[in-house]
Amino acid sequence: MKMRWPAVILAVFHLWCLSAGVYSSPDGRQVSCRTLPGESCEVPAWKENAEYLVLHFFAEEAGMLELNLNSGGGAFHERFPYSPGEQFKILPLRNFRRTGTPSWEKLKAVGMTPAEGKKILMIGSFFAVDQRIPFPGLLLVSRVNEITPVGTAYPLYGIVSSDVYPKQLLREKDALQRHLNTLTGIALPQKENAEHSFNMILLGKEAALKQNALSGKELEKQGFNGFTIAVKCSNLVIAGESIQGTAYGVYRFLETQGMKFFAPGVHSAVGKTNLLNVVRAADRPFFNGKRAPGRWCVYGDESGFALADPRNAGIDAVFPGDRTQWIDHTSAFLVPKKYYYDEHPEFYCLRADGTRMPKDTQDVRVMLCQSNPDGIRAAAERALRWIRKNPQHLLYVIQQGDDSERCVCEGCEAKRKLGWNETDLFLNWVNGIAERVGREFPRKYLLSYAYISTQPAPEHLKPAANVHLLYAPWPNRLSAPNGFRDFDAPENIVAGSQLADWLEVSDPEQLGIYDYPAGNSLTHRGMALRLKWLARRNMRGSIWYCGTNRIFASMFTYVQARLCWNPLLDTRALESEFIEGYYGNAAETVKKIVASVYDRLDSDPLNNGRVPSEAFFTESFVKTLIADFAAARKLSPERVRRELLHDEYGILENGLHACSKNPASAAGAAIWKRYLEIATANPHTDWRKICDSLWTLAKIRCEVEKNGKMPSLIAEMIRNPQQAIREHRQTVFVEKRPNGVRISPYAFEGGMAPVFYHWKCPGRLAVAVRGTMTEQYRMKAVFPLELLAPSELVFEGQSCDKLFVPPVPIRITINGKTVFEGGNGCRKHGWTLRRIRIPEGVLRPGDNTLVFENLAKSDSRVSHWFMIAGAEIRRVEE
Missing domain, CATH: 2.60.120.260 (Galactose-binding domain-like)
Known part of the structure; x- marks a missing residue:
């Protein structure tokens, strides 16, 4: 929307002044005005049924304004504060004090007095029947209500943002500008430096600090992931201590304007308006470290920002490893074999058979000695170099390799003889690094895991104050095999007991979980229950999901990210609002599908593992599920039809596992038929994987055609699955x-x-x-x-x-x-x-x-x- 300021202003406003004074707005327009005090004002024209008097002016400094309007039989009086910058003041006529018997229709003179020593540039005034302001640009409005006696509207002329965004997140640098354009039809210019001190959107830490709109302490109070939204000196301020916190502030502000996101590019319907509501808020997530993954628009934890990636540390000319290590097992990065193994083999695990861990061990499996002081010092020096080079992050993983070997050198064995368990030894290593890091970087956190041999709480040590400890309820260890329940479930008693022990020795704000809801798992609500379980115990550390759920993946991301921000939210209400906002006309059908799966899982005690029981997949359930998915795809927006097909495929795959002992049952055959129909319709299907599944889950040998095309047996199974399974299933081994x-x-x-x-x-x-x-x-x-x-x-x-x-x-x-x-x-x-x-x-x-x-x-x-x-x-x- 282009702004033709002078013509619009003159046409719309009944000006008080047309003297030689000129106000130069931030967008470059020149508007006639009158300087007060010192010049007299004309009376605005009365408007029938008016309820408000609106003043439009600019002030260099904050102050109090005395307003007196003389009438035939008396006068109206009002006194109110104002801020620096250009603004509209909306004054309810009912709030004016009266002397005598004045009449709004018979005003004769106006007196306006700023605070002593203050000046304002009066641009115009008018009477209004409501609080709408005829202004062609963007207005930030605080309306009159029972609590706010005087309304204010600030014109906004641009966005100032000088924070640095990494390459993979550059799309978020202009996110506010893009979304405001969608919401209002107005494209605000965005600059790195403020040419004007007032009437701008100050976006991010740097802009807020440069304009003294917020202090460093105010930003630090909300933490790395928190934000503050404020109005200071006619500026809208949205800032966090990090760009991630700022981004959450952006999307919270947009939500308050009616633009709520359910996924990237998917938000609630908005109508064009040039009015933005004033928002004053400061917030931060309940879990203060890493949280459920997802884009910032749904309050997810964008990968690669809060958490530093050692593989991209940039402290070596050539990365000193084999690249097998992941982001979450950093021992080989902290003590690279390339640098230390030949001269200091004692830094590495001495195995039970008396041999040292081989030099050719994959980086992801490297296990270090946890008692050697020189080895700990070497790891700490690398950690410090890593943080110095990458100070923009909050969390840095300090963790042994993904292996269960333990060092049996004299130093480690001596500590075991003192009654130390494996967790004590691990914390000896982690705390040794944390102590050195904390001296230089007291507001950075090291992330470590209670994993496999270190799941039990320590007997003698505690995690250092700058360590976030994630308990890993690994389903393969059976500390928490029931993915559908929290840690109070009888099946999860080991995890529940161990977490209770950790709470005895640790600050709950340091504790979190590293959980496993990945793949075609149906543990979506189970993860929600676990977040609430942690919240009830004030465990506010990090939440790390090893992968994400692929069934209703966008809903999983939305619900988990929102609950990580506020675990008091209702899970089913979040599901419902997501489905309504994401699936369009198919929403009710998708709700039916979700209920048919997750409500039954919640209520059926047989389904207490990671895959539902065979009894879950009845013939009627399977047929209804397939029909409902077909109906949902017809009703849904084009963008989600492929997702729904993927969701159906994933649920059916659960059914194949559940029915693997009886694949020729009516339910099993129906599942195989539809599963193979979906695979057949996909031109990218890898038939080798389908043949592997047929053998693994139905014990049917199926050979892939040489040309990579669909094996002939697949067509036979689609035509008559029960007969084909009975004929081809191998039962004798x-x-x-x-x-x-x-x-x-x-x-x-x-x-x-x-x-x-x-x-x-x-x-x-x-x-x-x-x-x-x-x-x-x-x-x-x-x-x-x-x-x-x-x-x-x-x-x-x-x-x-x-x-x-x-x-x-x-x-x-x-x-x-x-x-x-x-x-x-x-x-x-x-x-x-x-x-x-x-x-x-x-x-x-x-x-x-x-x-x-x-x-x-x-x-x-x-x-x-x-x-x-x-x-x-x-x-x-x-």
Whole structure:
């Protein structure tokens, strides 16, 4: 919208003054005005049914204005404060004091007196029937109401922003300018430096500080992620201590103007208006560190800003690693093997077998000695260089590699003998770095994890004050296997107990969680419950999600980000407002789908894991789900139709896992049919992955065509899934051999799912059993025998790869009779061939049952396992 100022002003306003005085506005227009005090004013023309008198003026300084309007039988009086800058004052006629019997229609003279020594430039005045101001530009308005006796409207002429934005976030530098243009139709110019002191939008820390609109202490009070929105000296100020905080302030301001975002580019409908409401607010998120990922427009934690990435630290001419390390395992970055290994091998983990961690260990697996003072000092020096080079961040990860090895050097063992647990040792290392960092950077935080061996709370040490400690309720460790519930759920008692222990030794503001809602998990509400669980205990540290949920991903991001800001919000209300704002005409149908999935998960005690039970996927549920998704796609905006197809695909994939034991059931067949229909319609489908899924989840062999096209079996399964599954499903995994039978890993039930295992050993298809505190401590296979003869059990086995874990004891039974019990006798990092003679009378004609049991008392799925690459029953020649 172009502003033709002089013509508009003269046409609209009944001017009090047309003398030689001139007001030069920030947009360059020249407007006649009268300087007060010193010049007389003419009376504005009365307007029928007027309720307000509006004054338009400019002031260099703040002050109080005395206004006296003389009438035939008396006078009207008003006194009110004003700010520096150009402004409109909206004065309700009912609020004027009266002397005598004055009449608004018979005004004769006007007297206006600024505070002593102050001057104002009077531009114009008029009577109005309401608070609308006929002005062609953008106005920031504070309206008259029961609390505000005098209204104010400030013209806004531009945006001043001099904060520096990294390359990946440059799109946010002009976000306010773009969104205000959408909201108002007015494109405010944006500059890095303010040419005028008044009537601007001061955006960001630098602009606010340069104009003395906010102090550094005011910004620091709200923290790295917080913001302040204020009106100072006719300027609108939106600023945070960081550009991330400023961005949240921008979107909070836009929300108050009726422009609420549900995803990037998706916001509530807005009507063009040049009026912006005054907002005064200061806010910050409940969790004060890293939070749920997402764009700033939904209060998500933009990746790569609050959290520093060591891979982009820029402190080495050539990055000194193999790039396998992630953003969250930094040991190899802090003590690079390239710099230290040859001269200081003692900085690295001494393994239980007496060997030092090899130099060729992948960076992501590097484990450091946690007691060597020189090694800790080296890590701290690198951490300081990292922060000095990248001071714009809040959090820097200080964490060992993604491995369970532990150092058994003299220093570490001496501390264990003092009663230190693995967490104490870990904190000895972390705190040693934190102490040095804190001296130079007291407002930066180091991020570390209570992960695997460090999940239990420490016995002797506490995290340093500048350490954020994230508890990792890793589902594979079974500290919190129930992703649909919080940590009070009976299944999650280990995590709940360990978190309670951490609260005993730590400031709750330092504690948070590192959780796992990724992929096609349906744990969306479960994560919400966990955030509220933390909030009830005032645990305000960081929230880190290892990946994000791919089913209703935009809703997941919106709800989780909002709850991380304010966990008191209602989860279902957030779901509802998102669906209504995001899916358009399909909103009610999508609500039905969400309810049919998540409400049933909430109420069904059988669905207490990461994948719903088979009973969840009834035939009627599956058919209704498919029909509802089809209806939703027809009604929805084009931009979300592909998302809805992806959501349907993900839920169906959950169904394939749930029905994997009975894929030919009515529900299972319906799921496979629709799943394959979606895959067929996608020109980018990787048929190798589909064939892998058919084998893994239905035990159907399907070969990919040489030209990469859809295998013919897929069409057969779509036409008649039940018949095709029954015909092609492999159910026998015992192979008859001349001297006995071969039992495939696929024949075993109860242990972990068969995998191709090749960690530091020749690859084998294998199956494993975990400790007795897991559900996978026992596995069995049924095999037939026709003839009885002296026989032996033959298998290749392997012990848990962790060197600090001794070989676990096992029990092997056949038909309920023990044929072996004791140490498993198998090596680590390789396969050991075992032969066990089967006593006479154990085997029988027909079906026999072979059982392997792990006798170790452990809840871990990371350690204390025992694995076999199948088994054989062989006849023994006498």
